[in-house]
Amino acid sequence: MKLFNKQNTLRNGLSLIFILTLIFSITQMAQADQLRVTTAVGELQLCVAGFPLTAGPDTGKAATAGDECVLNAGNHVLTAPATVTVPSLTVRAVSSATSVVAGGFPAIIITVPNVTLGGDDDSGFQISGGILGIGITGTATDDIRISHLFISTGGFGIIAAGLAKLETVEISDNEIRNNPGGGLVIMPTVGFVDDLRIYNNEFDGNGGGAFPANIAIANSGNLSDVLVSGNLIRFSPGHGIAVGPTVSNVSDMAIESNAIQGNGFGVPGPGGMGVLFANTGQVEVIIDGNKQGNSGGISGNACSGIFFDGLSALGFGPVIAGNVTNVEAVITDNNISDNGIGASPCPGLTFLNSGDVEDLELNDNVFEHNGSDGVLALNGNEFSDAEIKRNRFENNGIGVMGPLAFIGNGMFIVPGEDVEGLEFEDNVAQGNYYHGIFVVSLSGDVKELSFQGDTFEQNGTSIAPGGGFNGAGLEIASFDAIQNVTLNEVTANRNGGSGVYFDSTATSVALLGLLPAANLSNLSDVVISNSEFSFNGNSAPSGAGDGVFLRGDNVYDVLSDNNDVSRNDDHGLFVYAMDDTDNFQVTGGVYNFNDFNHDAVGSGIQVEATNDLHSITVDGVESNDNENGIYLYAKGQNGTQLTVSNSTGCDNSGSGIKIKSNDDVSSVLVEGNAASGNDHNLDFQVTDQGAIQQINNNVGGGCELPGTSPAPTSFTASASAPTTLSVTPLGHGAFEFRALNAHTLSIMHLDIISAGGERMYSTSSTTGAVLAHGLSNSGQPLANGVYFFAVTLEKTDGSVERIVKKAVILR
Numbered sequence: 001m002k003l004f005n006k007q008n009t010l011r012n013g014l015s016l017i018f019i020l021t022l023i024f025s026i027t028q029m030a031q032a033d034q035l036r037v038t039t040a041v042g043e044l045q046l047c048v049a050g051f052p053l054t055a056g057p058d059t060g061k062a063a064t065a066g067d068e069c070v071l072n073a074g075n076h077v078l079t080a081p082a083t084v085t086v087p088s089l090t091v092r093a094v095s096s097a098t099s100v101v102a103g104g105f106p107a108i109i110i111t112v113p114n115v116t117l118g119g120d121d122d123s124g125f126q127i128s129g130g131i132l133g134i135g136i137t138g139t140a141t142d143d144i145r146i147s148h149l150f151i152s153t154g155g156f157g158i159i160a161a162g163l164a165k166l167e168t169v170e171i172s173d174n175e176i177r178n179n180p181g182g183g184l185v186i187m188p189t190v191g192f193v194d195d196l197r198i199y200n201n202e203f204d205g206n207g208g209g210a211f212p213a214n215i216a217i218a219n220s221g222n223l224s225d226v227l228v229s230g231n232l233i234r235f236s237p238g239h240g241i242a243v244g245p246t247v248s249n250v251s252d253m254a255i256e257s258n259a260i261q262g263n264g265f266g267v268p269g270p271g272g273m274g275v276l277f278a279n280t281g282q283v284e285v286i287i288d289g290n291k292q293g294n295s296g297g298i299s300g301n302a303c304s305g306i307f308f309d310g311l312s313a314l315g316f317g318p319v320i321a322g323n324v325t326n327v328e329a330v331i332t333d334n335n336i337s338d339n340g341i342g343a344s345p346c347p348g349l350t351f352l353n354s355g356d357v358e359d360l361e362l363n364d365n366v367f368e369h370n371g372s373d374g375v376l377a378l379n380g381n382e383f384s385d386a387e388i389k390r391n392r393f394e395n396n397g398i399g400v401m402g403p404l405a406f407i408g409n410g411m412f413i414v415p416g417e418d419v420e421g422l423e424f425e426d427n428v429a430q431g432n433y434y435h436g437i438f439v440v441s442l443s444g445d446v447k448e449l450s451f452q453g454d455t456f457e458q459n460g461t462s463i464a465p466g467g468g469f470n471g472a473g474l475e476i477a478s479f480d481a482i483q484n485v486t487l488n489e490v491t492a493n494r495n496g497g498s499g500v501y502f503d504s505t506a507t508s509v510a511l512l513g514l515l516p517a518a519n520l521s522n523l524s525d526v527v528i529s530n531s532e533f534s535f536n537g538n539s540a541p542s543g544a545g546d547g548v549f550l551r552g553d554n555v556y557d558v559l560s561d562n563n564d565v566s567r568n569d570d571h572g573l574f575v576y577a578m579d580d581t582d583n584f585q586v587t588g589g590v591y592n593f594n595d596f597n598h599d600a601v602g603s604g605i606q607v608e609a610t611n612d613l614h615s616i617t618v619d620g621v622e623s624n625d626n627e628n629g630i631y632l633y634a635k636g637q638n639g640t641q642l643t644v645s646n647s648t649g650c651d652n653s654g655s656g657i658k659i660k661s662n663d664d665v666s667s668v669l670v671e672g673n674a675a676s677g678n679d680h681n682l683d684f685q686v687t688d689q690g691a692i693q694q695i696n697n698n699v700g701g702g703c704e705l706p707g708t709s710p711a712p713t714s715f716t717a718s719a720s721a722p723t724t725l726s727v728t729p730l731g732h733g734a735f736e737f738r739a740l741n742a743h744t745l746s747i748m749h750l751d752i753i754s755a756g757g758e759r760m761y762s763t764s765s766t767t768g769a770v771l772a773h774g775l776s777n778s779g780q781p782l783a784n785g786v787y788f789f790a791v792t793l794e795k796t797d798g799s800v801e802r803i804v805k806k807a808v809i810l811r
Helices: 007-029 043-049 507-511
Strands: 034-037 068-071 074-077 082-084 090-093 098-101 106-110 115-118 126-138 142-147 150-160 165-172 175-177 182-186 192-199 202-204 213-217 223-229 232-234 239-243 250-256 259-261 275-277 283-288 306-309 327-332 335-337 349-352 357-363 366-368 375-377 383-389 392-394 411-413 419-425 428-430 437-441 446-452 455-457 474-478 482-488 491-493 500-503 523-529 532-534 548-552 555-561 573-577 581-587 605-609 613-619 630-634 639-645 655-661 665-671 680-686 694-696 725-731 734-739 745-754 759-765 769-772 785-795 800-809
Touching (some): 034 043, 043 068, 043 082, 175 182, 202 213, 213 223, 213 232, 232 239, 437 446, 446 474, 474 482, 482 500, 548 555, 555 573, 605 613, 630 639, 639 655, 655 665, 725 800, 734 745, 734 785, 759 769
Parallel strands (some): 068 090, 090 115, 098 126, 115 142, 126 150, 142 165, 150 175, 150 182, 165 192, 175 202, 202 232, 232 259, 239 275, 250 283, 349 375, 366 392, 375 411, 419 446, 428 455, 437 474, 446 482, 482 523, 491 532, 555 581, 605 630, 613 639, 639 665, 655 680, 665 694
Antiparallel strands (some): 734 769, 745 759, 745 785, 785 800
């Protein structure tokens, strides 16, 4: 769009205007007359209207085109407006002690083009007026410059009305204060506005009536080529800058390097905004570099710092009566902080337009301490093609009171249709009341999202544990599918709920009251790599504090590669499919010390499907000291092509490696793993076994992966045959005892008895394997000597078999 190529054009155009003005001024100096205007009543009116002066050193002279009316110091009291009818006229003062005082009428009315009021620092003057007074107004259509004035009236500072067009206007270096009608107001009776420059002014305490703003632009046509730069815009009872509601399209507008602070505390309802777009068409705008000092540039406004308003179109009622359609914006290098602490908590930046938000650049901003969300996008259609980089979303939601669980996010994207094509990079979302970043589609897909180097920490920690899903670092939810999402080098630590939480069943959305009920859609094409998700879940109810949570109707084509997912209150990685899970891979990484709160909910890796599990691979991971290490569960149907290889599952409270199916399993390979110190090292629970499962080269001693490959072993189908028992020395007095037809067993007991008949150690297992660490029940190493290992096998057919082995421990 033209906007993004126009930012430098705006600045260059401003420089060009200065140059042209300077050339014009130098040319005029050689030929212009300077008429000295005394403070005698009526002299100012005579000069600007081109009538001869009646007092002072220039008595009898009349201004013509290109001349200057130079006001003497003192009060120029008006009994009627000073109406400028001389074209190309300059009205300036000999010193800033000069003032123009009007009654309840306009002080200066401009009716011709190419007029300058004021000039440099020494040429400005003051304008004041009574109740309903106006500082400056006019019927001129173009080429107006107002500079270095101080304007404070009982009505409006500067107002434009009754014009078919308004173009080429500069308002610079003025102080416009305490005008209750508005500081700068462009009325609906003005048509299109083009080439408007507002820079280096102080707008302070203006607005409060029908146009409650420091700067209120409400013309009835298009607004284009506008620069608002370097201004102090503060303490309006209404808005800082308000565009609309009668404006149609806004294009090529730049709001740069301003401080927009403390506005909106005199507006009923939610309060006023720092910057409000309430026009009736699209908006193309650059909002850049608006920050001054540590307090931020767009800060302390009663409601939102920046607000794109489509409330009337979205059916929320005519609170502001705006109907912005599509928004294309560049919002970069701004401090947007401490907003939304008025009558109702509001976000720092709000997109509530009725159409799309597209081609958004949101880079290098700070959103902090806002009453509600740092950023809220509740637009009517799509939110697409956005670049969101190097922002900080910190400590938002400070105005949230009570269990309002869906607000107070660092960033909340919740459009009416698809979310598509979002690129996140190096953002920090920290300390927000609810989620760090929350992405939801209410009626479409969430797709093509990437997160690179983003950090989500300590979000949702202020919410007390209870119902619902609390305070994730990143949540992505959808009424329809979630697909094509990548996370690389992402950190999500110490969040109240899950570190990352993906849900395409819309269950969490339904809990928020945004939808009437859950909807089932697919979650697919997700890659999570080289990331860390730790210490999450301390403010969540049991089961809602995972490192990574993925849920969908069908979950397929998902890869978790080389991640550290440890010390979470519940699961490390939890995948739950309401139907099937297919092509899910976990390669490399660490999944240790989950179930950190020891409530018996928390596998290192748990992949679960209501129906089938198919093509699940877990390879080369550490999953130790959890409730379960690695747990694959086909709840309703079959488990096929399940592989757990080259991994460790040690010292877990439950099972080291657990595979469970409520129907058949086939093509299951458990190979090259180390599983020891668990209640059940290898735990297989299959209702109807089906094909043979290969259980190859797994060891039980320590957590070192095996270095040799003994011959494969397999389950047999006979429950009545004698049990073959293998004994594997593991060194340092440790042994593993394994029943090779373990599926026929219900429980296996091991007692270690000394040569003198003393029971030194006892343990049990339901996995068909037990491990003797070479320690006594008291935890002391067994002394060198001869020991008897008594193994008791209780079988599923009710029979009991006892096997005794003799071994020598010699260290």
